[in-house]
Amino acid sequence: MEYALQTINLCKTIKEEKIIINCDMHIRKGEIYTLIGPNGAGKTTIIKLITNLWKPTDGAIQIFKQPLSYNTQLALQRMGVIVDKPIFYEELSGENNLKIHCEYMNYDNQRSIENVLDLFQLSGVAQKPVKNYSLGMRQRLGVARAVLTKPELLILDEPNSNLDSTETKYLWDLLQMLREELGVTIMITSRTASGIEDIADCVGIINRGKVITEVSMKEFREKSVSYIDVKLGKRQCVEPLLKDVLNHIDHVNSGG
Numbered sequence: 001m002e003y004a005l006q007t008i009n010l011c012k013t014i015k016e017e018k019i020i021i022n023c024d025m026h027i028r029k030g031e032i033y034t035l036i037g038p039n040g041a042g043k044t045t046i047i048k049l050i051t052n053l054w055k056p057t058d059g060a061i062q063i064f065k066q067p068l069s070y071n072t073q074l075a076l077q078r079m080g081v082i083v084d085k086p087i088f089y090e091e092l093s094g095e096n097n098l099k100i101h102c103e104y105m106n107y108d109n110q111r112s113i114e115n116v117l118d119l120f121q122l123s124g125v126a127q128k129p130v131k132n133y134s135l136g137m138r139q140r141l142g143v144a145r146a147v148l149t150k151p152e153l154l155i156l157d158e159p160n161s162n163l164d165s166t167e168t169k170y171l172w173d174l175l176q177m178l179r180e181e182l183g184v185t186i187m188i189t190s191r192t193a194s195g196i197e198d199i200a201d202c203v204g205i206i207n208r209g210k211v212i213t214e215v216s217m218k219e220f221r222e223k224s225v226s227y228i229d230v231k232l233g234k235r236q237c238v239e240p241l242l243k244d245v246l247n248h249i250d251h252v253n254s255g256g
Ligand SMILES: Nc1ncnc2c1ncn2[C@@H]1O[C@H](COP(=O)(O)OP(=O)(O)OP(=O)(O)O)[C@@H](O)[C@H]1O
Pocket: 014, 019, 037, 038, 039, 040, 041, 042, 043, 044, 045, 046, 191
């Protein structure tokens, strides 16, 4: 199996608190993978580890079969990322923010800037300072910046937050187009299952720093999920906390 991204036994401890615990994640080349988990589950932390903002306490990350540590710069150049909420130079225009990103990534392509502004329906406000943008516009600019350099692996932390249902549908269509036409592999995070059914090929479920299971979207819809709670030492059904996340699952999976 060819993975665009794989984490092996990934762990992160901060001040003796285990934030990420033995996380094994497998994202196939060309798929759209959604990591679903409630508040504080560890989604953003995993993205920070994958994008080298934080170092793992233990375990490994492979990007297109190469350890992230082997040639980190090259691996990062192959990625487009939103970590947490996108941060911009507020006084600068949307277009200038994209230009600065191009310079930082050593990617000289004015045409690409115009394309993404157009694609994300920001051409009309491209010269306005970002401080005047609505939350939805900021979110779209964040995704536009992430796809600007034509990454092979797109990692988007809750990309539909602050978008209404029409904007979300538009974004999902764009992501699907990127996957289908350019073969981009996409990982997105979400706090809930609702809204991702239309886009995900595969779902990873994370809770309390542990990836409980990875299933295809089809399985996610059809099967229930249970997991072994290491602390309790027994099989648990999905927690009440995850109920809304897993609202497609209605009975306990006896296997595994
Ligand atoms: N810098 C930090 N120092 C200590 N603990 C942290 C730090 N950053 C995050 N955490 C803790 O790590 C855990 C996971 O946080 P993380 O932000 O990764 O969760 P999340 O799934 O992205 O949540 P959300 O959906 O709210 O963004 C939380 O318990 C959080 O309090």
